[in-house]
Amino acid sequence: MSAANQLYQDVILDHNRKPRNFGKLAAASHQAEGLNPLCGDHIWVYLRLKDAQVDAIGFDGQSCAICKASASMMTHAVKGKSVTAAEELAQEFRDMALGRLDPESAEHHLGRLKVFAGVRDLPTRVKCAILPWHTLHAALNAVAQASTEGEDDPVPGSGVEQPGHA
């Protein structure tokens, strides 16, 4: 089975249709808006931090299935973690999606998130998977808005990718 089919089989069935922690969080202490203008993905990540720990997390918005499933699994993975551990996981996820971290050989804390490893073979979709993590990072650092383009681009060197024409 191809990378794309495998990825969709593994994550879509469950998390796209029944996303975990979907919805605005009451009494969020931190939140950020994430935007992928190329794809149209537009999400919000809400956090309630307590003693430098992720006490509660939620997300909502409109996005493709890869982004939604990534966000859903992210909320599941970081809930209860320390801010430092959440940031570390965000870094590992990004490295994996870009193909810099092979979850089969390197050490990591990704657990079930490694189903997203296949997205490295879909270069036009890498940003869809990374967007929730990029937005989480912005929320943790009290940045109101994150984008996958411009100065804020989480994928260095990808600024040459253009939305295409006509």
Next chain:
Amino acid sequence: MNSRSAAPREPRADDLGLDVERIREDFPILRTRVNGKPLVFLDNAASSQMPQAVIARYVRYRTSEHANIHRGVHHLSEVATREYEAVRAKVRAWINAGEEREIIYTSGTTDSINLVAHGYGRKFIGAGDEIILTVLEHHSNIVPWQMVAEEKGAHIRVVPCNDAGELDIETYRSLFTERTRLVGVTHVSNALGTVNPIADMVAIAHAHGAPVLVDGAQAAPHLPVDVQALDCDFYAFSSHKLCGPTGAGILYGKARHLEAMQPFKGGGDMIRSVSFEKTTYAPIPHKFEAGTPPIAEVIGLGAALDYLSAIGIGSIGAHEDELLRYATDRVGAMAGVRLIGTARQKAAVLSFELDGIHPHDVGTLLNEEGVAVRTGHHCAQPVMQRFGVPATVRASFAFYNTLPEIDALVAAIRKVQKVFAG
């Protein structure tokens, strides 16, 4: 239509007048396999493919004819200049312009529109003036006018469309005032495929003294274009949607407008004489062609027009209409599919969305089946907003596409739905 077949033959299901199987042999890229499956290329509205004849012409120029044009007295410069200038006649014929000097070489449709915005707009549009555009425009026929409007303090009025994607001509008529200075309208919508009633719209604009710029990027490859019959003032299109190379395009303009316009780019090749006291410009078309142009690309466009002319735009359009009809019937009949853009007059574009499935997911999974479509906002975000979608899936056809390829699209859509149904 198929003049090559003298003897009558049994009609086949895909007998549309063109010998498509033979035509497909002219396009080496169509033999590509994607993910182990034959490529089904349905992204022609973004860029069409090049036949071997165009590739060969391009290579011949690069191999044995290259030098800068309008410069040297040597052999190669003369050959390059002659071949480059000869394309103007072919372009003139393709759109039935009155004179070759009304054909300006540009780098593409976007460049052509920007040339009008700078050369005409900035000279003749002032504070309080109005520009009429339509909701169906590509960003390239919106943003240049916003830049002019912002600089000059002018205003933009927008023609709406109905739920089928057809422009509301009565509202269009009502938008004109004594301050209307220009109308910008696309001939064929790139996102929906709607063919707009250009001749009628031009007549209305002219009755109010306003010139009309037509974005012909999606029309020139599919419809017979007659700029004199349309009576439009400007007509812009690109080489790479016409089986030619990227980097070349055309602006047609009525000679009197072109003569009145300010040059946009200054430099070599656009002047008659230069001194520090006074520079005089070259006559049209060269007034607008500063610097060394994309010579090989223009010559490639000429070869593409030769190729398309030999097939005939009538046969091309008839085949594409049949493809569109078949695709509309088959895709439109699928459960969970919503067609976006159902105008009575359409050309070569089928835009749609699948229930509960984001277009980018559709695009990725169709690619797994070898089917290339465009997904996204198609650089036409106002159209997306009008139809309340972030993006659509767009299949766009060329004369080298076949009915079995549309069957492949339908089968691939079914597969996507199956993945999402679990």
